[in-house]
Amino acid sequence: QVQLVESGGGLVKPGGSLRLSCAASGFTFSDYYMAWIRQAPGKGLEWVAYISSSNNFIYYADSVKGRFTVSRDNAENSVYLQMTSLRAEDTAVYFCARATVTYFDFWGQGTLVTVSS
Amino acid sequence: SFVLTQPPSVSVAPGQTARITCGGNNIETKSVYWYQQKPGQAPVLVVYDDSDRPSGIRERFSGSVSGNTATLTISRVEAGDEADYYCQVWDSSSDHYVFGTGTGVTVL
Numbered sequence: 001q002v003q004l005v006e007s008g009g010g011l012v013k014p015g016g017s018l019r020l021s022c023a024a025s026g027f028t029f030s031d032y033y034m035a036w037i038r039q040a041p042g043k044g045l046e047w048v049a050y051i052s053s054s055n056n057f058i059y060y061a062d063s064v065k066g067r068f069t070v071s072r073d074n075a076e077n078s079v080y081l082q083m084t085s086l087r088a089e090d091t092a093v094y095f096c097a098r099a100t101v102t103y104f105d106f107w108g109q110g111t112l113v114t115v116s117s
Numbered sequence: 118s119f120v121l122t123q124p125p126s127v128s129v130a131p132g133q134t135a136r137i138t139c140g141g142n143n144i145e146t147k148s149v150y151w152y153q154q155k156p157g158q159a160p161v162l163v164v165y166d167d168s169d170r171p172s173g174i175r176e177r178f179s180g181s182v183s184g185n186t187a188t189l190t191i192s193r194v195e196a197g198d199e200a201d202y203y204c205q206v207w208d209s210s211s212d213h214y215v216f217g218t219g220t221g222v223t224v225l
Contacts, residue, residue: 035214037214044201044203044216044217044218045205045216045219046216047213047215047216061213101207102148102150102206102214103150104150104162104205105162105165106162107159107160107161109159
């Protein structure tokens with residue numbers, strides 16, 4: 001069955017960097033778009049970034065553009081989110097999701113990122 | 118950017134019908150998706166392409182769209198349906214995914 005397992009979350013100081021990873025299994029990873037979505041504590045869902053199956057299309061939410069970079073390694077069945085210049089408002093659970101062009105059909109359990117001094 | 122508005126909360130008695138709305142300008146021109154999120158868990162897709170259900174989602178969950186409003190209907194509500202529900206669309210003008218503000222469903 002489809003499994004998505006995020007890792008790499010933790011506590012980081014404002015202005016710092018963090019790299020999240022998402023390991024996928026149970027499907028042909030290279031056939032699918034992948035995305036990152038976040039949820040601040042007690043808040044709603046916010047799409048962060050997505051990357052197409054062969055890296056042709058990469059898009060970011062305005063709130064993270066220029067600070068976050070999404071990438072993937074189809075040989076390793078993994079997608080990554082490099083986060084730099086982190087701010088307190090980036091504090092959230094970050095979910096990895098398998099995506100189509102228009103929606104997300106499977107989600108991982110998430111990894112918590114806390115930005116605090 | 119495209120905005121989707123949902124009521125913060127909906128309360129419903131067991132066995133009754135819950136209707137969760139999602140408002141957006143000309144939303145009927147887009148495909149609408151719905152997710153269920155229980156506390157401490159990841160969201161789960163419950164409706165795609167306005168009204169289709171993924172495998173494993175019960176027929177009690179249905180979706181519809183008309184004009185500026187999409188609706189998720191949960192029939193014969195059970196205690197296990199208590200969760201937050203989010204609508205979502207793909208905004209092709211910005212190549213962005215957009216989520217609604219979310220609705221918390223309480224089963225009385």
